[in-house]
Amino acid sequence: MTLHIVNQSPHANNALGDCLQAYVEGDALLLIEDGVYAATGQHDLPESNVYCLKADAEARGISIKSPIEGVDEVRWVSLCTEHNPIVSWFK
Amino acid sequence: MPQSKSILALCRHAPYGNALAREGLEAVLACAAMDQIPEVLFINDGVFQLLEQNPEAIGEKNLRRNLQALPMFGVETLHICKKSLEDRGLTPDQITVAGAELKFLDNPGAFIANFDQVLSF
Amino acid sequence: MSNLIIDGREIPLDKEGFLRNLEDWSPAAAEALAAQEGIELTEDHWDVIRLLQAFYKEFELSPAMRPLVKYVGQHLGPEKGRSIFLMKLFPPSPAKIGSKIAGLPKPTNCL
Numbered sequence: 209m210t211l212h213i214v215n216q217s218p219h220a221n222n223a224l225g226d227c228l229q230a231y232v233e234g235d236a237l238l239l240i241e242d243g244v245y246a247a248t249g250q251h252d253l254p255e256s257n258v259y260c261l262k263a264d265a266e267a268r269g270i271s272i273k274s275p276i277e278g279v280d281e282v283r284w285v286s287l288c289t290e291h292n293p294i295v296s297w298f299k
Numbered sequence: 300m301p302q303s304k305s306i307l308a309l310c311r312h313a314p315y316g317n318a319l320a321r322e323g324l325e326a327v328l329a330c331a332a333m334d335q336i337p338e339v340l341f342i343n344d345g346v347f348q349l350l351e352q353n354p355e356a357i358g359e360k361n362l363r364r365n366l367q368a369l370p371m372f373g374v375e376t377l378h379i380c381k382k383s384l385e386d387r388g389l390t391p392d393q394i395t396v397a398g399a400e401l402k403f404l405d406n407p408g409a410f411i412a413n414f415d416q417v418l419s420f
Numbered sequence: 421m422s423n424l425i426i427d428g429r430e431i432p433l434d435k436e437g438f439l440r441n442l443e444d445w446s447p448a449a450a451e452a453l454a455a456q457e458g459i460e461l462t463e464d465h466w467d468v469i470r471l472l473q474a475f476y477k478e479f480e481l482s483p484a485m486r487p488l489v490k491y492v493g494q495h496l497g498p499e500k501g502r503s504i505f506l507m508k509l510f511p512p513s514p515a516k517i518g519s520k521i522a523g524l525p526k527p528t529n530c531l
Contacts, residue, residue, distance in 0.1 A: 210411055210412050210417075226342070226343045229343075229380075229383075229407070229408075230342065230411055231408055232406070232408035232409055232412065235408065293307070293411065293412070293415060293416060293417040295411060295417045295419060296419045299312070299319065325528065331484075331486070332485075332486065360480050364478070364479055365480055365481055367479055368479035368481055368483075368487065371475075371479070371483065371490050372484065372486060373486055373487075
């Protein structure tokens with residue numbers, strides 16, 4: 209299953225929307241950097257397997273809305289090893 | 300050299316607004332020159348790369364003309380996201396690339412999941 | 421690499437011997453570029469030079485080895501669309517040496 213990583217704010221461009229268009233059930237989505245602005249509960253995201261890097265959310269004053277799971281760097285690495293391929297949506 | 304990992308290049312951006320489309324093409328040609336022939340998927344604004352274009356007007360090289368070389372380099376099938384075309388008011392019959400087989404995908408996500416490595420441009 | 425002198429005019433080359441200005445190319449320049457590679461141009465060479473220029477015109481890029489072999493095969497027949505044929509004409513790196521003599525930019529994806 210694919211791990212999608214998004215680092216763009218959902219308000220800045222359509223990287224998140226493009227990602228979700230290629231998202232299939234069982235895939236995982238990880239929000240990092242400005243991608244964490246999608247973790248506030250105002251955006252339509254898959255119901256499970258959505259993760260958000262805690263440090264990036266904290267740094268930006270964003271609280272991660274359940275069921276999105278906050279993760280640290282160690283969990284990020286394990287997500288990368290558990291999934292294949294990994295697709296970056298960085299622009 | 301045996302092909303060890305399957306590679307997909309995801310072409311997601313329109314041709315001339317930034318360097319990504321050209322970088323993607325260069326990466327695909329470089330892989331092919333080393334006998335690691337990738338598959339290519341045009342998705343999102345990347346489908347605009349396939350339209351007839353005349354960039355001499357802005358002093359750029361014609362990216363579509365370069366893309367037409369892909370079959371010569373061994374990339375004989377181009378994959379295109381059908382929904383991305385529709386979202387932009389385009390239809391499959393508007394897309395032609397001489398010498399290449401075009402496959403229009405209904406489910407790009409399932410296609411992406413088949414690969415070992417995905418390069419995003 | 422030293423510049424070419426053709427009909428008393430100096431034609432600048434880059435450090436790998438490619439034309440700095442592609443519009444400087446002429447059949448005489450091709451002969452001189454080939455001579456620098458120790459190659460004397462025959463009709464077979466000219467066939468491939470014309471195809472390299474056609475390839476560049478069609479795709480706006482210089483071919484690497486694989487596409488050059490394929491293109492030559494499509495236009496000159498399978499007998500000539502083989503690496504060995506091109507290796508004999510433009511050793512040791514046909515795409516690169518051939519592009520140089522045909523007045524094309526250096527292939528960016530050529531090893």
